[in-house]
Amino acid sequence: MLKPALQLKLGQQLTMTPQLQQAIKLLQLPVLELQAQVMEALETNVMLEQEEDDSIDLTPLDQVTPTGEVEPESTEGGDASESDDPGPDDVIVEMEDPWAESSTPSGDGSRSDDDDRPLEFTDERGRDLHQHLVWQLEISPLDPRQVWIGEAIVDALNDDGYLTLTTADIARDLSADLPVTAADVEQVLALVQTLDPAGVGARTLSECLILQLAQLDEDTPGRDLAIGIARDHLQSVADKDLATLRRGLGVEEDSLQVALALVRSCHPRPGSAFAGAQPEYVVPDVFVRRTEQGWAVELNAGSVPRLKVNQGYAGLVTRSAEYASLRAQLQEARWLIRSLEIRNETLLKVARSIVQRQAAFLERGDEAMQPMILRDVAEAVSMHESTISRVTTGKYMHTPRGIFEFRYFFSSHVSGADGEDVSSVAIRARIRKLIAEEVPGRPLSDAQLATLLADEGVKVARRTVAKYREALGLAASSERRQTTARTHA
Numbered sequence: 247m248l249k250p251a252l253q254l255k256l257g258q259q260l261t262m263t264p265q266l267q268q269a270i271k272l273l274q275l276p277v278l279e280l281q282a283q284v285m286e287a288l289e290t291n292v293m294l295e296q297e298e299d300d301s302i303d304l305t306p307l308d309q310v311t312p313t314g315e316v317e318p319e320s321t322e323g324g325d326a327s328e329s330d331d332p333g334p335d336d337v338i339v340e341m342e343d344p345w346a347e348s349s350t351p352s353g354d355g356s357r358s359d360d361d362d363r364p365l366e367f368t369d370e371r372g373r374d375l376h377q378h379l380v381w382q383l384e385i386s387p388l389d390p391r392q393v394w395i396g397e398a399i400v401d402a403l404n405d406d407g408y409l410t411l412t413t414a415d416i417a418r419d420l421s422a423d424l425p426v427t428a429a430d431v432e433q434v435l436a437l438v439q440t441l442d443p444a445g446v447g448a449r450t451l452s453e454c455l456i457l458q459l460a461q462l463d464e465d466t467p468g469r470d471l472a473i474g475i476a477r478d479h480l481q482s483v484a485d486k487d488l489a490t491l492r493r494g495l496g497v498e499e500d501s502l503q504v505a506l507a508l509v510r511s512c513h514p515r516p517g518s519a520f521a522g523a524q525p526e527y528v529v530p531d532v533f534v535r536r537t538e539q540g541w542a543v544e545l546n547a548g549s550v551p552r553l554k555v556n557q558g559y560a561g562l563v564t565r566s567a568e569y570a571s572l573r574a575q576l577q578e579a580r581w582l583i584r585s586l587e588i589r590n591e592t593l594l595k596v597a598r599s600i601v602q603r604q605a606a607f608l609e610r611g612d613e614a615m616q617p618m619i620l621r622d623v624a625e626a627v628s629m630h631e632s633t634i635s636r637v638t639t640g641k642y643m644h645t646p647r648g649i650f651e652f653r654y655f656f657s658s659h660v661s662g663a664d665g666e667d668v669s670s671v672a673i674r675a676r677i678r679k680l681i682a683e684e685v686p687g688r689p690l691s692d693a694q695l696a697t698l699l700a701d702e703g704v705k706v707a708r709r710t711v712a713k714y715r716e717a718l719g720l721a722a723s724s725e726r727r728q729t730t731a732r733t734h735a
Contacts, residue, residue: 269585273592273633276640277529277549284551284586293559293572293579297552375407375446375520376400382441382635384658384670385619388434390710395426395434399447407446407517408454409435442635445516452476458512461632468504471497475509483509530644532597534608541605543597545590546644553583595627596637600655602626607655608645612675617667618656668704674714676702681720687730689723 272280288294383396398420402411413431420426439447444461448454455476462469474495475483482491483506492502513519533544555576563572600623606614620631620638627634638652657671677695684690690698692711699706706714715722721729 265581265585268581269588270636272585272589274636274639277531277546277642280550280589284553284582287579287582288551288553291575291579291582293556293575294553294582295556297554375403375405375517378520378639379403379438379441379446381653381656383438385656386437387619387621388437390707391424392434392437394424395420395431396438399431399435399438403447403517405517405520406515407443407448409447409449442632442639443513443516443519445513448516451514452480454514454516455480455509455512458516459508462508466508468501468508471495471501471505472508475505476512528642528649530649531593531641532643534597534601534643534645536608536646541601541608543594543601545594550586553579553586555579555583592627592629592633592637593641595629596623596634596652597643599623599626600643600652604655608647611647613672613679615655615657615669615671615675617658617669619658620656670714673699673704673706674718676704677711677714678718678720681715681726687727689726689730691723 272283275283288296379400380397383393383400386393388396395416398416399409402409402416404410413428413435416431417426417428420431435447439445439457440461441447444458445454446457448457456473459469459473459476475491479491479494482488482494488502488506492499495502497505529549530546531549533546535542535544559572560576563569563576600618601608603616603618603622606616620634624631624634638656641652643650643652643655654671657669676699680690680695680698692708692715695715696706696708696711699711712722720726
């Protein structure tokens with residue numbers, strides 16, 4: 247007869263708690279949408295009230311550690327970590343993200359430190375799915391041929407983010423310029439399907455859901471079961487025949503509900519958030535200023551109201567076992583405050599890392615822009631690339647040179663003759679300058695521009711020069727020659 251025995255087993259498991267979901271959601275919200283959510287919370291949750299202290303954090307970069315944390319200073323008068331509202335219900339939200347992800351500045355490049363320019367600007371570009379995906383392709387570690395195929399795949403996506411052509415059709419269309427097989431397109435498609443938003447590049451609803459679920463951590467409860475449901479049992483989910491589904495899968499009711507919650511959390515049309523976007527006002531999330539100690543980064547303290555727990559109502563809850571609804575609101579208030587703190591900390595870390603890498607740009611302009619991809623910042627601040635993608639999308643930085651989206655500072659690189667990488671933004675700026683300085687009536691062709699850049703140690707193909715020139719909105723040499731002739735006629 248076997249004797250019962252106790253076994254101790256250690257393991258790690260990642261659970262998408264409501265707190266974590268809220269922190270991730272707030273992290274990716276633009277400041278105007280965040281303002282709306284905070285104001286709604288203030289109106290509906292009596293446990294929340296707005297702080298009157300508008301002090302801001304101005305920390306020189308030389309006092310920031312490589313990971314973006316401020317070096318600790320000795321304080322007097324008590325422990326700064328003490329909370330005004332201690333208790334067993336306090337929640338610490340870890341920001342380890344469970345998901346594995348050619349813009350133009352809003353400023354005009356001529357701002358001085360003494361400008362009194364308003365803090366609100368209009369984003370004339372909007373948020374376009376095509377631009378969002380191409381930007382990610384250009385800063386990904388892909389060769390030019392793969393980027394070219396990837397752009398063709400992006401062109402074949404509809405507004406919902408689904409691929410409307412077969413890989414064979416795309417390969418046939420591209421073969422006129424360069425030999426490409428369907429296998430080549432399939433390989434690049436797999437890379438496109440890892441980009442943000444999750445699920446983009448799918449050919450069916452099932453594939454779209456599987457792509458989103460596959461980006462969850464492997465230890466996420468219910469992940470594998472959810473993938474199986476998305477692959478083989480979507481019709482049963484649509485018919486709400488859960489009893490048959492549970493028996494067919496051979497799982498318990500609780501496990502099935504966890505998996506179904508993951509499936510329902512997926513977006514069936516991942517590209518729809520970018521479709522039909524209208525111009526919108528933007529507010530800077532951070533300020534960058536020149537100080538005697540160097541470049542300093544601070545949060546825009548006026549962008550989002552600072553919240554705190556109403557101690558009067560909180561004390562009422564702690565003194566009585568009743569007031570269950572107030573106790574729930576107290577927990578929600580603590581979660582929201584903590585999530586906002588995490589958002590602010592993450593924004594500062596990322597902004598400081600960007601400024602440290604792009605100090606030359608702040609000093610001298612576009613021609614001094616350094617190549618930088620998501621991985622560079624992710625490694626510097628010890629976060630996942632997908633988290634950096636969320637932080638840099640829809641967030642703006644107010645600098646002496648204007649207001650720029652965080653994404654503007656990211657660019658692909660071209661190897662120079664001296665072994666140093668050159669940013670594509672710097673190359674565009676150089677092309678713009680060469681065209682501006684060309685002799686009237688004798689415009690420089692794309693081939694001539696490529697030769698001049700090569701003489702400066704930057705080897706780029708004529709096709710790449712044409713691509714950058716078109717992105718700058720500059721006409722071809724023949725059109726510029728005709729324009730000059732008409733002007734002098």
